[in-house]
Amino acid sequence: MGSFVLLIVLVFFYSQNNSIKTSKYNAFNFLPMNLFEQFQRLANAYFLFLLFLQLIPQIASLAWYTTVMPLMVVLSITAVKDAIDDLACWHSKLTFLQNSENSLSYRMVTEKWMDIQVGDIIKLENNQAADILLLSSSEPYSLTYIETAELDGETNLKVKQAISVTSEMEDNLKLLSAFDGEVRCESPNNKLDRFTGVLTYRGEDYILDHDRLILRGCVIRNTDWCYGLVIFTGPDTKLMQNSGKSTFKRTHIDHLMNVLVLWVSIPLSLPQHCMCFILAIGHCIWENKKGYYFQDFLPWKEYVSSSVVSATLIFWSYFIILNTMVPISLYVSVEIIRLGNSFYINWDQKMFYEPKNTPARARTTTLNEELGQVTYVFSDKTGTLTQNIMIFNKCSINGKFYGMHIFLLSLKKVDFSYNKLADPKFSFYDKTLVEAVKRGDRWVHLFFLSLSLCHTVIPEEKVEGELVYQAQSPDEGALVTAARNFGFVFRSRTSETIMVVEMGETKIYQLLAILDFSNVRKRMSVIVRTPEDRVMLFCKGADTILCQLLHPSCRSLKEVTMDHLDVSDFASDGLRTLMVAYRELDNAFFQNWSLKHNEAYLSLEDRENKISLVYEEIEKDLMLLGATAIEDKLQDGVPETIFTLNKAKIKVWVLTGDKQETAVNIAYACNIFHDEMDGIFIVEGKDNETVQQELRAFGGSLKYECSLVLQAHALEGNLQLDLLRTACMCKGVICCRMTPLQKAQVVELVKRYKKVVTLAIGDGANDVSMIKAAHIGVGISGQEGMQAMLNSDYAFSQFHYLQRLLFIHGRWSYNRMCKFLSYFFYKNFAFTLVHFWYAFYSGFSAQTVYDTWFITFYNLVYTSLPVLGLSLFDQDVNETWSLRFPELYEPGQHNLYFNKKEFVKCLVHGIYSSLVLFFIPMGAIYNSVRSDGKEISDYQSFSVIVQTSLLCAVTAQIALETTYWTMISHIFTWGSLGFYFCILFFLYSDGLCLMFPNVFQFLGVARNTLNLPQMWLSVILSMVLCILPVIGYQFLKPLFWPVSVDKIIDRIHHCMRHPLPPPIRTKLKHPSSRRSAYAFSHKQGFGALITSGKTLKTKLPKKK
Known part of the structure; x- marks a missing residue:
């Protein structure tokens, strides 16, 4: 593309392509990065450490595969989920980057956005985006209109202009390809309103500023084409410099879980290690007092030289046994729950936007409960x-109100078919205004004539009769379009004239001056000479300003118009308003004023203040025409x-x-x-x-x-x-x-x-x-x-889908996650702490209470599905009540349902349940015999009784926690309990025990133990005693310690017991007074650009 060179000052030069990155992984870094992120979760790191301990034979109280298998399952499931999430992000980005631009390389070629390089000259067409130094365009003087809504939120069009030396190339590919300039510019930065650089071309230096640069994120409007030089690409663009760094987001509950894992795993400071320390001391004492009696048939290993050494090894053996204080399946269960709740968002048909065929999408699965x-x-x-759509809604003309009242809502739109130049998209519902126009009402005609003349809009007519207005502000576009539909069609302009088709008759107005808008003035005016040779000033602006500029004779009309603005007609709908006025000028007065205006305009000192004073001299004694109201939809x-x-x-x-x-x-x-x-x-x-x-x-x-x-x-x-x-x-x-x-x-x-x-x-x-x-x-x-x-x-x-995202999906996800965590920690405390009590009756020997297979399956099989059913399907109230009572959302904001206090409650409940689950079975079988006279207080029978009591108790607990039962919930909860009894007979069957005697050692225990009445007495008593405190707390809490949510739930239950009343439709009160009475805005100084003639559509003659 020629010998063009781009230099970045103070920055080492490198070639950067135009691709952007929104995905996290690639094929090379996925495994290490994903594992690194997963092991940031302390539970995963904890179990990796535990696995290393289990590989040491001297302290291995459980087989190594009881840890490695669940850990591999956890890591694999999470990795697959993360890969799916990232692939979705990558696919979205790839679709975005597959868009193409025209790139110049001695000839025009089509390139994808991601392949554009610094120094390329590209061609942009209407409605395309860019990040370029403007070289030339299809418009006169190489002006280019852009919309910057994606950058700064402003919807008014802005103007960029190429420097004269490059604008001469226009669309001549030969000249553009031979362009051999050199640009020195600032390094990439995030300043959207600043750019400094120098173009060196043909031995001359040309200053470059922000007005020459079209940033990525801008969109070309009302310009057929433009050519530009790529200055920054990819992450160097100002848009991406403002995008911030991607961070790995974790929820508050994630951070809390890490803290709680620390609570139960830091040595000598928290529960697990405190218990291990106590049991190790107990073992040392027991060895010194009673251990020597067993030395004959249970001698110490050769590496054990004393009771202290033995106690040290026992400490780590119990550390392995008590590892389920931190459940290994905690995080993978959390990920599955989050994934399921994300699907609910994707499947929500009430968040599907049919006009654009766009569903809601959960692009991450890790933040649901944070919602x-x-x-x-x-x-x-x-x-x-907003929709970025401005609608001419109402107006007040000469004291009469026109527009859509509530009682007119059922009427049809006004028929503008009589006007061949009317905009078919324009809607108005008050036919009395059209009738006033048709009967020639003088004030109505003057009002719309003012709207058709007092503006900086540039018309474009590409097809006969199809007018397109290039408006810097959508407000101005709405006003000019309204005038067009009511018969006053702004057709064209030059630097000196404005053509208006008035009720089918074409008239040419001489444009004498544009009194430009500024944020201080909050108004603009035009001065024109009519075909009847009258000099007229038309002004529109904020009512707070124009009211001070009106002629005293307009006092009564001003009061009526202000009533329309203030009392009900305009303000009740929150519309954007402005006033319209005019003044007929004496020709001699205008000529004298024009001299002053030119003098002020050419002034080198205090120019703006002098111009402002000249404006004020003529913008007074105005005659009020009325007011407009525009709805920013x-x-x-x-x-x-x-x-x-x-x-x-x-x-x-x-x-x-x-x-x-x-x-x-x-x-x-x-x-x-x-x-x-x-x-x-x-x-x-x-x-x-x-x-x-x-x-x-x-x-x-x-x-x-x-x-x-x-x-x-x-x-x-x-x-x-x-x-x-x-x-x-x-x-x-x-x-x-x-x-x-x-x-x-x-x-x-x-x-x-x-x-x-x-x-x-x-x-x-x-x-x-x-x-x-x-x-x-x-x-x-x-x-x-x-x-x-x-x-x-x-x-x-749509913004209003935020209600469903937060109050339904977010609140349900938070409630479910809190119930899940409370139950998960409770069931593991109850399961693990039984080992602690058992140690006092087993000589602190690191003997487990349960069968090894029960320990392996407890979290992964027996208790996983019930808690998933709770966490995926539970609802405290349905979606109707969730939306009707948004106050239900408050507990989540204060994190009331799961916090450190709730965790301690789970711990206390778990300790209590473990005591019940150990001592009730022990008491039931103590000194008991079977019907044949044999004792039943053997280790294997006791183990089966305790684990069965445990499983029944935690199943009853989750049944109490479930407030919304589905068929799947029933299958998960009761099916898991039934599955336990089925697999119990299988694992303890004669065949397995005879084939693998070292692995399956509980020969025939199931059929013998389950026939014992003592066993069922233990199960029933343990289950009742474990859940009794929960039932009591759930009953007493709303009575003695109610919170606001309890009261709302009571109201909902009361409503549910009675016929459901019709939905409450809250009528929102609109403002009863004006806020920003100025609806119209455009870039200051654009009036001067109009009168300079640089916006003309007539093409300049090409230089030979």
Whole structure:
């Protein structure tokens, strides 16, 4: 592609392709990396250590395969699950990167995105993305229109322009291929609004800045094609530099399980090792007092020289026996449960978005229970809360209201078929406005004429009659389209004229001046000369500003119009409003003003202030025409979803790159802010001192029902903690003008200092960093951008699906996981601690109570399916009640169902149950004889009685814990118990014992023991005594120690005993006063670009 060279200053040059990485593994690193991650779980590391101990014959109290087989199963299942998860991420990324671009290499070739290299010249067409230095485009002066919604959330179009020396090449492939310039530019960084560089071409240096660069994440709009030079690719692009690092996310319960494993495994400090130490001392004492009596037929091994040595070996032998204090199948069971609950999300038809054929997707299987513990939700605005669709909804013209009332909802749309140039997508429901236009109402005509003239929209007519408006702001596009449909069609413009088709008649207006928009002015005006030679000024802007500029004669009309804005008609729907006014100018006055305007425009000192003063001189004594109301259409169900989240005490923060007025307006529309709040506090200081003063000013009056609006630059100082403290006291928070990296920093702040579970949700590439930073990242899929979805943990198409994700799937997953962990630890404590009591009756000899095969199968077979049934199918209440009572979500936020306190309860219950399970069977068979007179108190019979009592007791316990029984639950629970009795006869059968006498040693024990009444007495007594405290606690707790959830459950049970009332449809109250009265925005200075003529569609003559 020519001899073009790209140099990166201060950075060692290397070739970087355009591929991006969202998957974790590859074929080479999968095994080591996955094993490394798995052995970060202390239980896995613990069992690896245990396996090494079992290979030492002097202390091996259990066969090595009793540990290695379960450990291999655990590691294999987890590895397969992780591989499947990562393959899904890799496939999504591959699909994304298979898109192609046109690359120039002396001729045009098609390349995949992943193959684009630094220094390539590529061709982009309309609606394509890029990361290039702009060289030329199809538009005059090589202008290119871009949309940056994925980068900063702003929907208004922005303009980029190539430098003149490269724009001359246009689409000439020969010239482009021969391009041999050299670029020196800054190293890759995350600054989206800054770029510095120098292009050296033909011996001349040309300054490059941000206006010449089109970033990855931008989309080309309303431009047929453009050519650009690839500056950064792959991870070096500013978009990816803002994406943050991928982190391996673990849930709070994962961290808690690691702590609990430490509790039961650290030497000499916690239960297992304390018990081993006690038993070793007991063994030493026993050997010194009684052991010598057995030396004749049970002598010490040659490596045992004293009772102290023997006790040391016994310590490690009991360490192996008591290893089930930390259940080996704990983590693999957790992974299976998470996988099953992830399938429920993927299969949820109520989260399937039919218009785009997009299902919900759980892109990870490790965070499900964390969904039931969210306290903060961080949301993007554009494309997440809103649809990016602006609709002209209502208007007030000369004191009369037009638009859709509630009682007009059943009426049909207005028929615009009489207007051949009408936009077929436009909808309006009040035919009285069309009738006013048709009968020639002067004020209505003047109102729509103002909308068709006062703007910076650029029209494009590619096919006769098919107009396309290039609007910098979707608000402006909606207003001009409304005027078009009501018969005032903005058709074309030049730098000096505007063509409008008024009720079928074409008129040319001379464009005399555009008084440009600014954030301070909050208005714009145009001055035109009509075909009748009248000089007219048309102005539109915020009502708070225009009301001060109206002529005194408009007082009564202003009051009526303000009533429309303030009382009910506009504000009750949370619409974005602005006022429209005009002024007829004397020709001599305008000529004099024009001279002043030109003088101010050419001024070298204090230019902006002088221009502002000149604007104010002519923008006064305006005559009010009316007001418009535009609906920034929200996604379906957004206000209701946020209302429900607030009821669940989940705080919603909106982090957006958009301007403050727009963000606050949306906050009111979607119920983050509302009128009942005690106040809205705005922090907009640009330095530490100013921010501190603002915080101090309203610090004492802050209440929970307050709202806070933060500007991004307020976070740049060292007051982040003060701002965070203030923000967390407020119910609703809006952060404006945020860069992607700042979004992530806000999330990190809350994570670090509040110690709560955070969720970030967004749809664009500018949301990737906060999605990665949050505990849970949710991507809105089905939009134009795929980056958010590719980097998310969960993906779906509509914001309101967040309700089901959290309140149904998240809450159920959390409840199930907590029940699972409580039961799992309990059953293992009860199982293991029986060995401790038995040691006192076996000379502390490290003899196991149970048969070796029972120890092997207890966690993997006998008790695995019942707890999986509980963890996959249990529901405390169904999904209807879960959504109706979002307050049920609160226990998860405070982690009430499984914590260190609950763990201690499991331990105490396990100790109690182990005492019952040991001493009840011992008492039942003590000095007992069979019907033939033989004693039954032998080791093997006692072992079978204890293990059968244990299994029946833990099965009864899980039956008590289960609140929602399914057929599968019954099969898993009772089938596992039945399977135990079946396999008992098989393992203790004569055939197996005779064939493998060293492996199967309990010959005929099953049939002999199960016939004993003492055995069944032990089983029944043990089972009843084990579950009796649980029944008592479950009965007494709601009576004497009720919590809010208990009261809600009682209400639900009361409702279930009576006919179900119709669903409560909460009518959300919209704001009763205006928030941001300014609905219209475009880039400051665009008016000057219009009048310069650089936006004309007439092509420049090519240089010869």
